[in-house]
Structures are given as C-alpha cells and as structure tokens.
Amino acid sequence: MGKKQAEKTLSVLQAKGRRLTPTRKALSTIFDSLTEPITVTEILAKLSKVSISVHKTTIYRELETLIDLDLVTEVDFGDGQKRYERRGKHHHHIVCRQCGRVVDVFLHAEFGAIEKKLARQVAYREITHNLEFFGLCDGCL
Numbered sequence: 001m002g003k004k005q006a007e008k009t010l011s012v013l014q015a016k017g018r019r020l021t022p023t024r025k026a027l028s029t030i031f032d033s034l035t036e037p038i039t040v041t042e043i044l045a046k047l048s049k050v051s052i053s054v055h056k057t058t059i060y061r062e063l064e065t066l067i068d069l070d071l072v073t074e075v076d077f078g079d080g081q082k083r084y085e086r087r088g089k090h091h092h093h094i095v096c097r098q099c100g101r102v103v104d105v106f107l108h109a110e111f112g113a114i115e116k117k118l119a120r121q122v123a124y125r126e127i128t129h130n131l132e133f134f135g136l137c138d139g140c141l
Helices: 002-015 022-033 040-049 056-068 111-122
Strands: 072-076 082-086 092-096 102-105 132-135
Touching: 002 022, 022 040, 022 056, 022 082, 040 056, 040 082, 056 072, 056 082
Parallel strands: 092 132
Antiparallel strands: 072 082, 092 102
C-alpha cells in the first residue's frame, strides 16, 4: 500500500471537510505499515513512539471516522479485543490460537452473491459477513 494509500486516506478526509491533524496523519502512516490488524492499545503504543500523546477515547473517535468513510475496517477474532486494518481487497484471516499470528486469506467464493440470495430469502438489507479461521501455525505445532 504505502505512501499512495496514505495520501488517498488524507485526501478523502480533506474532501469530507475533515482537518488533517497530526493524529490523523500518524494513523494513516500506521495503517500503511501494518501486516495484520491492530488493537487500540497497539495504536497508542505506536503513536507514543512518534511522540504523539492522545487519549484512547480520541483514537476510538478517529477510528469511527475512518470506518464511516470506508477507509478502515474493524476485525473481531472473538477474544474480546477489536482490531483495525485499512480497508482493501476483501479477505479473511487465519489466526494461530497459540501465538496469535495472523495471515490474510483471499477466498474465491462469491460471498456477495450469497449475501444477496440471503437478503432475498429473509427480507434483510445490507447483509455483510465476518469469517475468520483459527488453528495452529507451523511454529506452534
């Protein structure tokens, strides 16, 4: 992703009338460097390394803005911690139950078609899905 993705995020924020604060710029840089979803605690640690001090509530508010603008997505691995990653090509994750290693998985199934079929069957709208896989990675076997 890199610099172009960070610039895209900042231009979307500007186009929506949002100020480009140091926190927003830093968050964009953080999301560009990620290889797996990140928790708010991890975000705060990364921000402190670049001398940006911000309250946890502010981070949640900023993340909500990025989610509303469809720039970031929330991931839940069922462990009580929400994680966040830049929205990109639709994918799922395999999570090691022992060490927590996360690998992106791109499935070729037509989940969009399944969602539309379900919507018709049960008279729902805006159906989405979350699908995560769990196992043990080679290093933990």
